[in-house]
Amino acid sequence: QDFIAGIPREEALIIQGPAAQNAEWFNLWAPGGGASNNGLQQLTADTFWFINPDGTGDAAWTNALASDKPIYNEDFTEMTVKLKEGIYWSDGVEFTADDVVYTVQTQMANPGMGWSAPFTVNVESVEATDRNTVVFTLNAPNSRFHTLFTVRWNAAWIMPKHVFEQVEDPLTYNNNPPVSLSAYQLHSYDSAGNWVIWKLRDDWERTSIGMTLSEAPEVKYVVYRNAGNPDARVIEQMNHNLDVINDIAPEGMFTIARDAGENTKYWFPGFPFAHPDPTLPSVLFNHQREPFADKDVRWALALLIDIRSVSMGSYRGAANLAALSTPPTGTAITDYYVPMQDWLANFELDTGDGAIKPYDPTISEQIAALVKPQWGDSIPSDTEELKRMFGFGWWKQDPAAATALLQKAGFSKNGNQWLKPDGTPFTIKLMVEGDNIPTLARAGTIIAQQWSMEGIQTTVDVAGPTNGQRLGGGDFDVAIYWTVETWGGHPDLSFFLESYHSDFIKQPGETQPPRNLTRWEDERLDAIIEANRTVNFDSPEVAQLGMDYLKLAVEEMPFIPLMAYNKFAPFDTTYWTGYPSAADPYSASGPFWSNLRYMIVALKAAQ
Amino acid sequence: MFKILRDMLRYNIEFAIGFVLTLSIFLFALAHFWAPLPDTAIYLLPPDMPPSAQYWFGTTSRGQDVLWQMSSAIWNTMLFGLTVTVLSRLLAVAVGMLSGYLGGRWDQALMTLNDTMIALPNIPILLLVYFVMRDSMSWPVLAATAALLGWNYDARLIRSVTLSLRNREFTRHAVFAGMSVPQILVRQHLPYVMPVIFFTAMNNLIWAIGLEVTLSVLGFSDINRPTIGGMIYWANQHQAIIAGIWWWIAFPIIAVVLLFLGLFLLAISVNEYIDPRSRLSRMGA
Amino acid sequence: MDGFAKYLGRRLFQFFLVIFLGVSLAFLITNLSPVDPVEQSVALMTNFGATDPRSVELMRQALQELYGLQGSMLDQYLAFWGRVIRGDFGPSLSAFPTPVMSLIMSALPWTIGLLTLSLVITWTLGNLLGALAGYYRSNLLLKLSGAAVMALHPVPAYIIGLCLLLAFGFIWPILPISGGAQMNLQPGLTLDYLRSLIVHGTLPALTLVLVGLGSWFISMRSLVSNIVTDDHVVYAELGGVSSNKIFSQYVARNALLPQLTGLALSLGNVFGGAVITEFLFNYPGVGRLMIQGIYRGDYALVLGVTTISIIAVAVAVFIIDLIYPLIDPRVRLS
Amino acid sequence: MLDTLQAPTTTSSMLRVEGLKAYYQMNYFGVRREVRAVDDVSLTINRNEIYGIAGESSSGKSSLIKTIAGAITPPLRVVEGSVKFDFAGRELDVYADPQAMKAARWQNLSYIMQGSMNVLNPVRRVKHAFHDFAFKHMGLSPSAFRARVEKHLQRIGLDPHVLESFPHQLSGGMRQRLTIALATVCEPDFIIADEPTTALDVLVQQDVLALIKDIQQRMGASIIFVTHDMTVHAAIADRIGIVYAGRLVEEGPTLDVFRRPQHPYTAHLISSLPRIGDNKKRSALPGKPPNLADPPSGCRFHPRCPLAVDKCTNENPPLEARLTGRVACWRAGEVQTA
């Protein structure tokens, strides 16, 4: 019997999906409108542009519905988009500029729809000057307006006008079945939410992705399947019932590598296996809480960390460490990490007891030495290669310097217990999310132990589902999470940096908009952000401004960057080959990234 | 007291086995106070070592000695379980006996309360309480909450025992001897209720520990405190079963099973000792 | 008839009181929950995208209105009761605007199927074994199986499930370890679908059976060992009644009656689901639904499940109280 | 004397109890106790005879009768002696041949326990009890069996519809009659009854006694029964055995025991019976009942006996045959008749 009823296994790619709660919903534009990770936006939605987080330079940029890059006017108050021709919705209706205009206007008219708010804030008017041209007039100058339509993970997807026009309330319309603008369309789904099956469109050539292909994609069906808890996922992949896994613990990954070695592929050919996402797990300080407003305290805490243990404990050594406040992935390597090595090596920190040079560029070799006993020859000896696997460097653990810094900040030590300037013991509650991001929880317990051993009693607080809310609400002392995410495939840091402007910082107790969760406030930072707004997305100044920010962040240590968020995402090669990898990063590797579609159409049947 | 213990050890093989099992696990758990490393310390030992002469029960993927982890975990879990059990026994006895003895409106009111508690689904309520309490959720609070949810079935049972005692002649006699309600309940009826308390305590303990494990597995627990649930949680986080680190889970579970076997044997033999029927024939009535 | 009507009236009052108290309590606790569904939704929408901070404010306001979370707690409480009476728990906040009721209704058949089946098996098997072990105290085989059941009793459900999953999904992969039925199979009364339901339900059901066996076994055994010393049993033995008959008609039958109450209460618990088991085997039932609801701050959903569960248990208790005098001739109303 | 002449010949003995000792042996967590509830009892019961056993509360009457019925459960154990029945030449040793004993139950031998109101299964209708106990012995078709049972019930004044009732729906008296009916429906050769009339009020008691007597006469069965109500013995027993502290202390034809008790305890028992129309003060037995776990030496009655002499303290009097019965007393001759 077939594993999937009526569908030949060799025509289907099975991807790990979530358990969808409202499985009957396919309205991407309504809040909670259908699971976002079950293929709906990954396989059926489309918009103007894509950036591949693992790509570099021009290779990272893809024109999807747009035929070219965005065209801004002089002062960035107007953006013109040219659309490709010959693209059709899956029900045979042609895609035109009217769909775009409808998308923007409908969402502005319906607060609560997914992109309603950003459109309302930015757009004064939108019009289709002809069938293939859309012109946006903006409320204020915005050189990054196009990013609203640029997919890294997702973006503002274009709505089918001819469908939604018929609908009374676009917010409560379930859009079932959805018409597709991309190469796959809905085949069937489980009303209990455990699986959705997408099928290659017969007219797959009439899509932005299909147009670029020379022959038909071999994957006929894409199955998003919720295969259960991490153990079950590993088992299912070893049983060849799950081709793509997203996120499992390092140990699960190692198990697959050990037991199913021949039938699997990973981002790196061997250890450390993982795909580094362009997100930057860091130790976040709440700057609105004493004593974390003090840069010396933050630096002291950073210098108390032995990053090697953190790497070993969280990722079993398979972490891609980051000393700079941007993830060491995609173009960031060439744009920032390589050029800034010298500056980092010479960076001096005044501890109040003399200056030190805290940077240790040999960290990747040290980690290699630590994992060698387990992985042996699969660990290369070339230091350049090691840097790409384990990171370029990090701060040396330096308790003496930390002591000096703390004393400089007015702290004193009583036995093995640090006292705050007011004489009370310095204790920390370190918040982690827990289950959802186990590696970070693990990192948290190690850092807590290191701080505790140095006289700062630290307990780990698992926030679980309240994590996001508590981070946003400023209801934490210290947390491990990410406040930095980047395009990966582009040096521009506005993706996160824009929201770091002091204009957006909230009073304690109020909810901070996403990204600047530490509520870091600095005039120099504001200046960088304002400068960045005025330069063009592709201008070389962007990288320059990025470096300014990174230097500032090293000096101030507003949060302690730890590593890229490494995801273990092994692929089963029993049925499909040609997966992306570090050597051939033609697409991101996570099944929830919308540019996964470029991987799916590129896969080849194994037999 | 000591003589009873000696007699029971000597003359009841079940008690003897149960006693030895429970005592050894208790001592084992007690030993964590003398552990070479603090129970929260991680990555100080080589991880994933299988059981060996050096690490009898192996080490975890977090670089902890399973032996010492277990020792703390059993201690903490039993502390939690016993707190729940004792608190919920107190509630069950109070409500069950009062409602059975007083009858009438009191009975109706208490049994309505009891039925309400029976109807409340445990897991969602506990999870919600967990959310509400968040930071201030410590194990005693959790134990108190669990105790509030864990007395109702047993109160019914105790009520039915008291109900039958209420109509015994000695109860009416006690009333005319001027005894107050607490005196009657504690002095006259409690000895009959004792076996029920013992019997339900076992089940309640198992339930409480199951609850602890469930909450931990779902990610609602204090991860700084080693417990049986906590060990399973961390083992899970490291996919220990899949990765073949079976000793991380197997040994604690075996210890729990042994402990319960011990407690169970103790409970049945102590019950036999205090059961009014056997006690009466022992006394020779 | 008069007495019955009076009893029924009193019992009915109590029934409603229980529901009222239970649901109010659940409402209170749920509403104290700090998880804010608006924030959860905002996070979902702003995650991973480049989001303008100004637009987040707008989004928040819009959602607050949409979810109907404005107004005082009392207003919400009254509105909630209004809806409960109409059998409507409002829209789910995490699966907005799908009604909570329809989410529950689509999860319920799975849970009911899984739990009633395993409960019936557990109850029958546990009671049978317990009764046999209590009656034939010296039988070696029964002693051994009793010991096995006892040893299994304290093992947490999660561990039992995980071992089964490992054994039948990995070491000897003959059973599906996830989901409720085969993918892409049309639900319906076809042989294929039923087969698929059965193979998918086997591991979760087996877990529930192994987990639940112990307590039925223990309570039945102790009930039986009390009953065997009762006069009527002793007398039947002296009367030369065959031991099969004594076991079935004089011992097991008398002991089973109180166990029926337990069964009814557990049936009521179906709605709470077997959280851990469903969670582990990814079974699309109410337990899993509820856990998701809790994780996503969807208290409309959690409250819905909790309310239905409360009503179900109350109804089960009510029914068993009403029919118990009919099935157990000893009980009479006072 | 009339009674003496009526006493059946010893040749047709139906039950023979010899040197029977049955003790409650208990061992709870090191506390050992041995209650000598039946201590060296020998007796014989003849065909077609009603034998009554009387005695103080807790003197071991029920224990004796249970042991005879083969109805003992631990901690009561037979330590010595034998109980043998003789059903129409078929010898049955109760403690040597459990299989045969099982086969004989209800067929040849039925037993009415103490507290017989509670012996019916509370959750089944009464008719099932008859079916379970008696059907296989009667060799009748179900309908014939039913008719037979109904007829039998009518004889003791019970409406056949009680068969359809649950035990709790019947009064104590009805239940007691039902158990008697249950024990007699197969017309066994031997009936053992422990306080069959205790729960009944005087009016019903009279009916039941008449019933027992009637059944016995018509079926020609032998009956051994226990009660501490001496008037019941007076009414139906052919012979009486008096038990004191686990021992048979006197035995004889009813009339003789009542008129000329030989043992001081018996004498006291008879004399303390009040009767209407006579409220002359009656004294109670002084002292307290013996503890069977640690019985007095010699004659067990000696601490309370008005006639006790040194010999009584030291030597246990044997049960010796007298004119019409047997008595165990060193001073039997000196007992005054009330």
Add this chain to the structure above:
Amino acid sequence: MSALLELRNVNKDYRIGGFFDSSTLHAVKNVSFTLDDSKPEIFTIVGESGSGKTTTARMILGNETPTSGSLRFMGQSITAIRSRAGKLKFMSKAQPIFQNPFEAFNPLSTIDYFLFSTARRFLGLRDKAAIDAATDKALHHVGLSLAEVRGRYSHELSGGQLQRIAVARALIPEPKLIVADEPVSMVDASLRMSIVNLFRDLRDRLGVSIIYITHDLSTAYYISDRVIIMYKGDVVESGVAQEVLGNPQHAYSKALSQAVLPPDPEAARKIIMAKIA
């Protein structure tokens, strides 16, 4: 002459039956009688089982409320006593004795607890020695002493002793009335005598009135001053014991007294044989 206890037209109905069939049972119908304060007596209630004897006793003791009618004890309505203090006061004057001496004391607790509790509560004694003294005194009335009783369990004493202790306990508060519901039905003939003799003694020496409930007509005849005969809730006959029992008038009383078997084999046998025929 003032009344110690006065029952006037007392009725008690029970609602009985199962689920769908319930009916009213008149357990006690229109019972009236008076006990005189100045003349202690043994007042006996006889009747077949279920005739309402226990129900009447329970109403007198305040354990059951009558459906109608009045019960007054020393001038005060028994049903009106609500407070704990009022109850204690009432109980100090009216005390019960129960049927089964083994059941009347909790087998799992020592007997003296009942005695001490009575002394402490009703005599308001706090001092250990005073409690002991009061208890000992009461025990002496029944021919026992505290030394014999202290620290013992009910199984360690004979039924007769227990019943005596029960009486002694009832005597501690120096009551005016003792209600004894079938106090001798569970004991053998000899013990029976020792207890009824004790009753007589109490009446004569301590001036306690006793309501003696039994269906044993012989002992009733033996000790009673006055007797009432109940039948299905009704009092069918009442009067001086010797007259009523020696020469019953009502049909039921006659049947009852005829059913009493004489302790004489020849006479008894005749009655039974007549019944068979």
